[in-house]
Amino acid sequence: MAFAQSLVCRECSRTYDLAALYFCDVCFGPLEVQYDLDAVKAHVSREKIASGPPSLWRYSDLLPVERTTATDLGAGLTPLVRADRLAAVLGLGELWIKNDSLNPTNSFKDRPVTVALAKALEFGLKTAACASTGNLANAVAAHAARAGMESFVFVPHDIEPAKIVATAALGTVVKVDGNYDDVNRLCAQLNDEYSWGIVNVNLRPYYAEGSKTLAFETAEQLGWELPDHVVVPVASGALLTKIAKGFRELAEVGLVSAGKTVTISGAQAEGCSPVAVAFEEGEEDVRPQKPSTIAKSLAIGDPADGYYALREVRSSGGAVSAVADSEIVDAIRLLARTEGIFTEPAGGVTIATLAKLAREGLISPSERVVAYVTGHGLKAPEVMAPDGLDVIPATVTGFQDRYETKE
Secondary structure: OOOEEEEEEOOOOOEEOOOOOOEOOOOOOEEEEEEOHHHHHHHOOHHHHHOOOOOHHHHHHHOOOOOOOOOOOOOOOOOEEEOHHHHHHHOOOEEEEEEHHHOOOOEOOHHHHHHHHHHHHHOOOOEEEEEOOOHHHHHHHHHHHHHOOEEEEEEEOOOOHHHHHHHHHHOEEEEEOOOHHHHHHHHHHHHOOOOOEEOOOOOHHHHHHOOHHHHHHHHHHOOOOOOOEEEEEOOOOHHHHHHHHHHHHHHHOOOOOOOOOOEEEEEEEOOEOHHHHHHHHOOOOOOOOOOOOOOHHHOOOOOOOHHHHHHHHHHHOOOEEEEOHHHHHHHHHHHHHHHOOOEOHHHHHHHHHHHHHHHOOOOOOOOEEEEEEOEEHHHOHHHOOOOOOOOOOOOHHHHHHHHOOOO
16 A cells, blocks of 8 residues: 655645656655645554564565565665774764665665556656766666566766676666766666656666665664664765665654654765865855766766755755765774674765764764665676785695794
8 A cells, every 4th residue: 555645846846646746847856745644643553564564665664666576686684783893993872883884785775666667657658767976887787677677777987887787787887988977868868768667767766765774774773763863975966865865754644753853964085076075165055066086976076966965965954065085984994893894985984984974073972873775886896806915835834934823
């Protein structure tokens, strides 16, 4: 039973039927899904959710489609890991890592994609497509294959090869001469030519809703309590805005105590930090940048939801900060060696920003903090590839001479 009522413009509040639309034809504002939350409140319960499937579909009452197995590869219900060793290094108290690298295609993108393509099937669409910096391409190709749909995924020409190895086995990869923003413009133009389900174009309102499940799981895994502070990587800004929306919806339907607000902070790389720059300068408008960073999965220079991400951060009392590529690499290694979690550069951005905010006193040791790690390190292995490892003789003394071990 789906409780989604309509699409609503985030600017002028004009409503539309649930269709493959993504912008308002009056003010050109973006559309998002609106629910009958009173009906959800009367229907949903913690017990009902606990008895649901071990995937994000356990939250189907707050998603815009009927629960379906057609696109279900088991996305969601990833570990929330207590990170005491990392917390000690950073001078924090209660720290948790939401490890979304353990989704079916090893990134959080499985969440929005399984929802978007389930909606595409409801609309009778037979081909899936997307503009992607890598992780989304992999997720779209995999879930399309599961659903029996053809797929075309469009990526920048300089994408990390590791990110599209599996994608090329699953569907059709189209490399475009340009950066992500060029790829995204092309997909918007293709939307006018083909009856496809382009997840981050005409299916964007439904696609983005899947990211709310990160908030739902965080609360459920914390015993139906909200964290005090979360740190979220920012690319388009949609992930951050939907996590914020997810926390609000939990309170509105009575699954968590009302009245508590979650401080939300955003993380960007200095080489692509339009939202962080706007935050630091006190601006409302996000000025586009040309990306240049090792965190290519966050390299969106003109973020569609940047304005809304800024609004969420400021209203919650959080911050948006940016970190250098060298800090990203150090953070990847720090997370791996303290908690055994190997993340791609986007996760390094999150952890490096977490460390920066802690140093600056913007996150306190008294807070319960959740940091979102959204992709696996093997998506970009070249970033951390060991260089110049020594070869030792196959003898005990050869080992001892090199590593100077002691009893």
